[in-house]
Amino acid sequence: MSKQIKVALIGNPNTGKTSVFNQLTGLKQKVGNYPGITVEKKEGICKLPRGVKAHILDLPGTYSLNTTSLDESVVVELLLNKNDKDYPDVAVVISDVENLKRNLLLFTQIKDLKIPVILVINMADRMNRKGISLDIDLLEEKLDTKIALVSTRKGTGIDRLKELIANYKSLSSSPNIDTTVIAPEYFDKLKATFPNEDLYKLWLVITQDVNFMPIEKNPISIPASFKTKSKSELKRLQQKETILRYQFINGILKQAYKVDLNAAKGLRATADKILTHKIFGYLIFFLILLAIFQAIYDWSSYPMDFIDELFATGSEWVKDTLPPGVFTDLIAEGILAGIGGVVIFIPQIAFLFLFIALLEESGYMSRVVFLMDRLMRPFGLSGKSVVPLISGTACAIPAIMATRTIENWKERLITILVTPFTTCSARLPVYLIIIALVIPDGRFLGLSYQALTLMLLYLLGFGAAIFSAMILNKIMKIKTKTFFVMEMPNYKLPLLKNVGYTVLEKTKSFVLGAGKIILAISIILWFLGSNGYSDDFYNAEEIVNQKIETEGFTDFNLQNMESSLTAYQAALQDSMALQGYELDKQALTDSLRTKATELRQKAKNQEVASYKLENSYMGLAGKAIAPLVHPLGYDWKIGIAVLTSFAAREVFVGTLATIYSVGSDEEDTIKNRMSAEIDPVTKKPLFNLASGISILLFYAFAMQCMSTLAIVKRETNSWKWPTAQLVFMSLFAYIVALIAYQILK
Amino acid sequence: MATTVAQLKRGQRGIIKEFADGVLPVKLMEMGCLPGNEITLVQVAPLKDPIYINCNGTHIAIRRSVASLIELEIIEDSPL
Numbered sequence: 168m169s170k171q172i173k174v175a176l177i178g179n180p181n182t183g184k185t186s187v188f189n190q191l192t193g194l195k196q197k198v199g200n201y202p203g204i205t206v207e208k209k210e211g212i213c214k215l216p217r218g219v220k221a222h223i224l225d226l227p228g229t230y231s232l233n234t235t236s237l238d239e240s241v242v243v244e245l246l247l248n249k250n251d252k253d254y255p256d257v258a259v260v261i262s263d264v265e266n267l268k269r270n271l272l273l274f275t276q277i278k279d280l281k282i283p284v285i286l287v288i289n290m291a292d293r294m295n296r297k298g299i300s301l302d303i304d305l306l307e308e309k310l311d312t313k314i315a316l317v318s319t320r321k322g323t324g325i326d327r328l329k330e331l332i333a334n335y336k337s338l339s340s341s342p343n344i345d346t347t348v349i350a351p352e353y354f355d356k357l358k359a360t361f362p363n364e365d366l367y368k369l370w371l372v373i374t375q376d377v378n379f380m381p382i383e384k385n386p387i388s389i390p391a392s393f394k395t396k397s398k399s400e401l402k403r404l405q406q407k408e409t410i411l412r413y414q415f416i417n418g419i420l421k422q423a424y425k426v427d428l429n430a431a432k433g434l435r436a437t438a439d440k441i442l443t444h445k446i447f448g449y450l451i452f453f454l455i456l457l458a459i460f461q462a463i464y465d466w467s468s469y470p471m472d473f474i475d476e477l478f479a480t481g482s483e484w485v486k487d488t489l490p491p492g493v494f495t496d497l498i499a500e501g502i503l504a505g506i507g508g509v510v511i512f513i514p515q516i517a518f519l520f521l522f523i524a525l526l527e528e529s530g531y532m533s534r535v536v537f538l539m540d541r542l543m544r545p546f547g548l549s550g551k552s553v554v555p556l557i558s559g560t561a562c563a564i565p566a567i568m569a570t571r572t573i574e575n576w577k578e579r580l581i582t583i584l585v586t587p588f589t590t591c592s593a594r595l596p597v598y599l600i601i602i603a604l605v606i607p608d609g610r611f612l613g614l615s616y617q618a619l620t621l622m623l624l625y626l627l628g629f630g631a632a633i634f635s636a637m638i639l640n641k642i643m644k645i646k647t648k649t650f651f652v653m654e655m656p657n658y659k660l661p662l663l664k665n666v667g668y669t670v671l672e673k674t675k676s677f678v679l680g681a682g683k684i685i686l687a688i689s690i691i692l693w694f695l696g697s698n699g700y701s702d703d704f705y706n707a708e709e710i711v712n713q714k715i716e717t718e719g720f721t722d723f724n725l726q727n728m729e730s731s732l733t734a735y736q737a738a739l740q741d742s743m744a745l746q747g748y749e750l751d752k753q754a755l756t757d758s759l760r761t762k763a764t765e766l767r768q769k770a771k772n773q774e775v776a777s778y779k780l781e782n783s784y785m786g787l788a789g790k791a792i793a794p795l796v797h798p799l800g801y802d803w804k805i806g807i808a809v810l811t812s813f814a815a816r817e818v819f820v821g822t823l824a825t826i827y828s829v830g831s832d833e834e835d836t837i838k839n840r841m842s843a844e845i846d847p848v849t850k851k852p853l854f855n856l857a858s859g860i861s862i863l864l865f866y867a868f869a870m871q872c873m874s875t876l877a878i879v880k881r882e883t884n885s886w887k888w889p890t891a892q893l894v895f896m897s898l899f900a901y902i903v904a905l906i907a908y909q910i911l912k
Numbered sequence: 913m914a915t916t917v918a919q920l921k922r923g924q925r926g927i928i929k930e931f932a933d934g935v936l937p938v939k940l941m942e943m944g945c946l947p948g949n950e951i952t953l954v955q956v957a958p959l960k961d962p963i964y965i966n967c968n969g970t971h972i973a974i975r976r977s978v979a980s981l982i983e984l985e986i987i988e989d990s991p992l
């Protein structure tokens with residue numbers, strides 16, 4: 168077997184590197200019209216002509232090899248280290264035909280590292296409408312490279328690119344520009360000290376930390392004497408180098424690149440005028456957000472009701488079909504109930520992902536950054552913090568990764584620390600079910616109260632993030648230079664395929680990720696809930712029977728039976744009347760009596776089951792934590808659900824579903840079960856306005872997500888920050904929920 | 913006092929003058945803000961900051977503090 172060719176895709180942000188990567192490898196990495204979608208290395212395999220294979224590396228975008236932010240440094244670290252296992256045999260520089268000049272800067276730098284380079288000029292489909300014409304042969308000659316003119320949207324040019332990669336050995340690897348002319352003496356000295364090293368590479372290593380610190384592995388150790396040049400001197404030289412490169416590029420493009428301005432048309436100017444307008448800009452942003460919430464509510468209720476029913480029937484079916492026993496119970500009560508608790512939220516979560524993907528693909532996101540930058544600054548945040556805060560509404564994990572594009576470490580750290588306050592999709596299941604239970608129906612200005620409550624919760628999360636950012640900004644003493652440059656990409660019609668993949672992939676990973684945790688927790692809970700050791704647990708049936716004989720049913724069950732019976736009678740009479748029968752008195756009493764016995768049996772089973780649950784291992788554990796959660800208005804079951812959701816928030820609904828399912832004899836929808844719960848002391852529904860609001864607030868603020876803590880640890884490189892997050896956020900959540908309940912009850 | 917990008921009005925254009933060494937972030941230059949190139953002010957965000965410029969075909973947003981470091985010669989016949 169021949170060795171794989173190692174290929175690295177390099178280029179400015181937003182030029183289509185990931186799109187080319189996806190075309191070459193058939194993978195579906197995320198693509199978006201926002202500079203800085205890719206912040207980590209991604210790998211894939213590509214089949215080339217003649218049975219050759221290539222190992223393709225997708226990299227974050229960078230404007231040059233002089234890095235200023237963490238995502239950019241990934242590229243430089245790779246190119247400076249020949250021993251890196253991913254060090255490329257050939258670099259493919261992806262450029263955007265509309266910004267060719269700027270893109271070529273990076274190209275010449277990589278060329279000067281003496282790595283074989285192929286130039287991809289992407290977005291060829293846009294040449295016509297922008298009036299661009301190219302002389303490819305001339306460009307190839309002057310740049311001393313091979314060029315593939317590609318459009319990933321149309322799928323053209325990819326075959327040529329594959330051909331070029333397969334023949335990479337024939338590429339020239341001589342440099343474009345002699346950098347040493349910017350400071351001949353300095354470079355002479357360097358050469359004398361390191362006769363075996365490449366000068367341009369040395370220069371890059373020396374200047375790496377001028378703009379940005381943490382390059383972790385320094386491949387060559389440079390004696391201190393070469394750092395004698397002060398930072399500002401080095402910076403001046405870097406500027407000289409940049410000008411030199413642009414002179415070279417301009418000389419070439421003058422001949423080979425023509426733009427016919429008359430042919431160029433674009434809605435960019437008009438769209439920008441409106442979308443970044445002082446007043447309309449904000450208004451539109453606000454309306455878009457509002458529309459998203461209304462849509463999440465109105466559009467997804469139908470599929471949700473359907474899924475809810477499906478799982479209820481599914482559990483019923485399993486119980487009826489499989490032989491009765493422990494295993495069947497586990498499936499029906501433990502697993503199905505738990506999973507159903509999450510699957511039901513797929514429609515809403517998919518809608519949320521859809522809207523975020525649309526905002527990113529259209530190019531609107533950068534405009535939001537522009538609008539928000541000044542407003543965010545007093546809070547120690549940057550306009551670029553808005554993107555993590557918005558994409559945090561899907562999930563905090565990619566959001567925290569997205570902070571890598573923020574150049575300023577303090578702004579970045581604050582963004583990382585406050586992002587978990589934004590309402591992520593894992594909170595959505597909890598919010599939705601509680602809102603449905605405790606917030607009345609009704610509309611205000613055409614928007615339902617429930618949608619408004621949801622919107623308020625989102626604003627609350629956002630407000631908490633901003634507020635804590637402000638405090639952090641005050642107390643953190645980190646000195647960094649502020650410096651902000653944001654490219655504003657052209658507007659693009661979102662590509663349905665890209666958006667579709669993004670939504671599909673994200674939804675899938677949400678369900679699978681949550682599914683795994685929920686599966687495990689459901690099984691454990693089910694076991695703890697259906698086993699016990701005390702006499703009370705084993706003799707539950709007798710004890711309850713005795714209690715019913717002496718004290719009768721609980722009030723709640725009595726009422727319940729009565730109302731079911733009346734409903735049954737009404738239904739019976741209706742259907743008889745419909746079919747034209749006159750109902751015979753005797754028959755009616757008979758069937759009512761049968762129904763009553765049936766209902767009594769049901770109620771009895773229900774009471775036995777819940778008595779058993781209370782005395783199971785789980786019940787005992789729950790009672791132990793009850794004093795802690797009681798002041799918040801929760802019973803022990805909710806307490807258990809809150810506790811388990813410290814692993815992941817979405818577990819809450821699944822846990823309650825499992826608990827109620829074990830604790831009842833009937834399969835019913837999750838919502839019905841929850842609304843039927845009553846507080847044993849007050850005899851009122853357990854989920855009322857006070858306890859509901861208390862739960863909502865707790866979930867709004869508490870830090871309940873292991874994965875987020877892990878990612879914060881990784882991105883800040885210390886346990887200090889995630890620990891602080893966990894403690895402060897959860898304590899704060901407890902206090903707020905406590906106050907809310909005590910006031911409202 | 914010299915005119916800088918921070919003083920441009922919407923739609924106004926100017927040519928970047930030579931600037932003092934080492935003041936501007938290198939990244940800006942890499943994006944095309946070099947002496948001799950033309951800058952158009954596209955849009956100013958509310959509260960006058962940041963500003964949105966078109967420099968030689970590259971559309972970027974920068975903060976006012978950085979913009980006030982870029983000196984230029986205003987082209988009078990603007991706009992269009």
Ligand SMILES: Nc1nc2c(ncn2[C@@H]2O[C@H](COP(=O)(O)OP(=O)(O)OP(=O)(O)O)[C@@H](O)[C@H]2O)c(=O)[nH]1
Nearest residue numbers: 180181182183184185186199200203204205228319
């Ligand atoms: N018209 C057109 N648009 C394209 C083409 N290739 C990519 N795009 C769009 O360009 C945008 C950026 O694409 P990505 O593949 O995410 O770019 P990237 O270089 O990986 O970006 P970062 O990871 O952010 O650095 C997306 O909106 C794509 O849909 C093309 O050939 N034609």
Ligand SMILES: [Mg+2]
Nearest residue numbers: 184185204205
């Ligand atoms: Mg990418």
